Amino acid sequence: MIKILLVEDNRGDARLLREALAESAGVRFELAHVERLGEALRRLDEEAFSIILLDLSLPDAQGLETVLKVHARASHLPIVVLTGTENDELAAEALRKGAQDYLVKGKVDGNLLGRSIRYAIERKHAEEEIQQNLRRLQALQEIERAMSTLDLRTVLDVLLKKIDFLVPHSATTVRLYDKTTALLEPIACHNIPEQEWKSEAWRGGRGVPNIVFQSKSAWMTPNLQSEPRLRDPEFFRRNGLVSYLGLPLIAKDEILGVLSFYTKEEHRFTDQEVEFLSTLAAQAAIAIHNSQLFEEVRSSRDAMEQANKIKEEFLSVMSHELRTPLNAILGYTEMVRDGMQGPVNEQQQRCLEKVLTRTQELLTMINGILQVTSMEAPRKTHLQPVNLNSFLDDLRSTYEFPSDRQVKLHWDYRDLPIFETDAEKLRHILQNLINNAVKFTPQGHVAVAARYVLERHRMEFKVCDTGIGIPPDKLPIIFEKFRQVDGSETRLYGGVGLGLYIVKQYVEALGGKIDVQSTVDVGSAFTVTLPCITNALRAPGGNGIAA
Numbered sequence: 212m213i214k215i216l217l218v219e220d221n222r223g224d225a226r227l228l229r230e231a232l233a234e235s236a237g238v239r240f241e242l243a244h245v246e247r248l249g250e251a252l253r254r255l256d257e258e259a260f261s262i263i264l265l266d267l268s269l270p271d272a273q274g275l276e277t278v279l280k281v282h283a284r285a286s287h288l289p290i291v292v293l294t295g296t297e298n299d300e301l302a303a304e305a306l307r308k309g310a311q312d313y314l315v316k317g318k319v320d321g322n323l324l325g326r327s328i329r330y331a332i333e334r335k336h337a338e339e340e341i342q343q344n345l346r347r348l349q350a351l352q353e354i355e356r357a358m359s360t361l362d363l364r365t366v367l368d369v370l371l372k373k374i375d376f377l378v379p380h381s382a383t384t385v386r387l388y389d390k391t392t393a394l395l396e397p398i399a400c401h402n403i404p405e406q407e408w409k410s411e412a413w414r415g416g417r418g419v420p421n422i423v424f425q426s427k428s429a430w431m432t433p434n435l436q437s438e439p440r441l442r443d444p445e446f447f448r449r450n451g452l453v454s455y456l457g458l459p460l461i462a463k464d465e466i467l468g469v470l471s472f473y474t475k476e477e478h479r480f481t482d483q484e485v486e487f488l489s490t491l492a493a494q495a496a497i498a499i500h501n502s503q504l505f506e507e508v509r510s511s512r513d514a515m516e517q518a519n520k521i522k523e524e525f526l527s528v529m530s531h532e533l534r535t536p537l538n539a540i541l542g543y544t545e546m547v548r549d550g551m552q553g554p555v556n557e558q559q560q561r562c563l564e565k566v567l568t569r570t571q572e573l574l575t576m577i578n579g580i581l582q583v584t585s586m587e588a589p590r591k592t593h594l595q596p597v598n599l600n601s602f603l604d605d606l607r608s609t610y611e612f613p614s615d616r617q618v619k620l621h622w623d624y625r626d627l628p629i630f631e632t633d634a635e636k637l638r639h640i641l642q643n644l645i646n647n648a649v650k651f652t653p654q655g656h657v658a659v660a661a662r663y664v665l666e667r668h669r670m671e672f673k674v675c676d677t678g679i680g681i682p683p684d685k686l687p688i689i690f691e692k693f694r695q696v697d698g699s700e701t702r703l704y705g706g707v708g709l710g711l712y713i714v715k716q717y718v719e720a721l722g723g724k725i726d727v728q729s730t731v732d733v734g735s736a737f738t739v740t741l742p743c744i745t746n747a748l749r750a751p752g753g754n755g756i757a758a
């Protein structure tokens with residue numbers, strides 16, 4: 212049965228059309244006739260028609276405006292335009308504006324009319340399908356774009372909004388399986404009162420989506436309200452939800468949850484719809500899976516950062532507490548060594564010397580830990596003009612003490628500029644590199660060199676040794692916190708693996724970089740390069756070149 216709405220103000224024409232319709236073979240129809248557009252629009256709101264026959268010249272609307280208004284009110288409805296004269300142009304324009312066919316009044320017979328009606332309905336149907344496919348394609352593309360985000364909220368928001376657009380008059384929900392509660396938890400919904408849906412009483416049910424979850428396959432019912440497996444049909448009755456389609460959200464063979472569709476009118480989901488929505492569900496599942504992975508990584512990173520913070524706080528407090536008694540040990544031992552508590556023989560003195568050296572090493576270590584753990588300290592710099600020649604003379608003098616080690620120190624610098632830098636940090640950097648070089652060179656020599664590289668406006672400091680060297684695979688780790696080439700309990704050399712970490716932090720705070728070249732059993736060379744562009748003042752008489 213085809214339900215026709217005829218909009219025609221000329222009663223004679225209306226009668227002729229009705230007669231033609233009665234003649235047309237194969238069209239079983241029911242006709243409603245109105246004379247004005249206003250009335251037609253009202254009827255369209257109230258009833259469902261299969262087609263509208265529309266005169267283009269009405270008392271309350273003329274020409275194309277008529278088509279546009281009908282189309283705006285009922286875009287799904289096929290329109291056959293009726294023109295009084297042979298106005299081809301107007302008819303063609305009407306087709307462009309949304310009508311499916313046109314007929315010239317006075318030339319209509321039963322066959323022509325019947326054919327036109329069937330053709331218009333079919334054409335509209337085909338157009339709708341194309342439109343629907345286009346919308347689906349677009350929506351899939353948009354969803355795919357949105358799915359690349361790793362934020363679960365955004366993924367779900369886009370998904371639910373697009374579904375609303377594609378499956379009109381529906382409500383959608385997403386439940387995800389929570390491993391800790393072992394339940395399908397309500398996560399997001401659209402077109403359902405969220406609070407009520409998520410509320411405690413309802414949570415107990417988890418009803419139909421569970422069927423989908425258990426079977427890991429699509430499940431549907433045309434009428435939820437009479438579904439015996441449903442614990443709380445009242446909820447659906449209250450919200451006018453009738454038919455149901457549930458799809459499993461599966462990614463990498465693992466079921467993550469259930470995507471549910473509810474329609475407000477009884478609806479049998481077609482194979483095509485199920486196929487399309489399943490594609491959507493598969494896409495959504497991948498996005499959900501990715502965002503969950505990302506969430507896991509982020510929270511384990513947060514936990515690691517938190518653990519690191521606690522470790523650093525602990526180290527900081529511990530080091531601080533250790534420093535006080537160590538200073539007391541140093542002070543008292545010095546007093547005893549210097550004979551302030553009575554005479555000390557040579558052997559005792561040597562022992563006390565050892566105690567003092569070891570204690571001093573311990574203090575250096577603890578200071579290192581404190582420096583690393585007091586977070587902002589390494590980054591702050593106090594720049595001032597430094598006369599590098601006197602600075603290095605001074606540094607060199609601290610190494611001019613007799614030592615039982617068979618390591619010789621060579622110094623190579625002259626005519627260096629006055630250079631704006633943080634003297635304390637620079638001293639710390641060089642001392643650390645020199646101390647390491649001495650420490651890791653059982654015998655041989657350590658060379659300290661400094662030069663101003665004029666063409667690159669750089670200061671370059673080099674500390675080379677003929678020591679044990681560093682294996683290539685260990686080179687990347689030596690600048691990391693608490694990392695040593697030999698991390699074993701039985702390692703030969705002392706230290707806690709903080710020295711180079713602090714050195715690197717300081718070098719970077721001064722805007723420079725540090726490089727290392729090393730060969731096992733041959734030696735290592737550390738090079739620190741610092742920029743000296745703006746404040747590179749020259750020391751009197753210096754030419755900036757060192758040997």
Ligand code: ADP
Pocket residue numbers: 647648651676678679680681689694695696697705706707708709710711712735
């Ligand atoms: P540590 O307190 O252990 O010396 P560092 O951060 O100063 O810590 O150095 C890290 C590691 O790098 C050392 O434990 C050592 O294995 C290696 N290293 C540093 N300097 C040298 C060097 N000149 N020769 C050989 N190995 C070195």
